Amino acid sequence: MSPELDAKLCADYPLIFDITAAVDPDAPALLSSFAAWGFECGDGWYDLIDALCWNLQQATKNGGPQVVASQVKEKFGGLRFHVSAPSEEQIRMIELAETMSARLCEIRGNRGKLIQTNWVRTRCSEHEGGD
Numbered sequence: 001m002s003p004e005l006d007a008k009l010c011a012d013y014p015l016i017f018d019i020t021a022a023v024d025p026d027a028p029a030l031l032s033s034f035a036a037w038g039f040e041c042g043d044g045w046y047d048l049i050d051a052l053c054w055n056l057q058q059a060t061k062n063g064g065p066q067v068v069a070s071q072v073k074e075k076f077g078g079l080r081f082h083v084s085a086p087s088e089e090q091i092r093m094i095e096l097a098e099t100m101s102a103r104l105c106e107i108r109g110n111r112g113k114l115i116q117t118n119w120v121r122t123r124c125s126e127h128e129g130g131d
């Protein structure tokens, strides 16, 4: 993801994208994959991640836990959004976003589909040939 969009998500959802959060309380120096690598996916999923985070924080305001991202990446053409200790409601929000990601071009966010070349990616017809 571009540095600008990465920074915007971190600024809008500082409690979810807390890169200082320790993965293991017993090993505070051990940072998460998210802290090390940031958003490991394309700009096309920015709106999807933004909408997901907005809903996750609404759930927190309504009494749910505060989730903290440990890894956000593309795998097999879909979004993988790993967080600490989500509620059942938050798990369902994440599952919906992950399902939708396989229908949205990872480059621009318009309608896409899973395509297989050397590996599986989600792309619209315009970006089918490229990465």
Ligand SMILES: [Zn+2]
Binding pocket: 105, 106, 107, 108, 109, 110, 112, 123, 124, 125, 126, 127
């Ligand atoms: Zn595209």
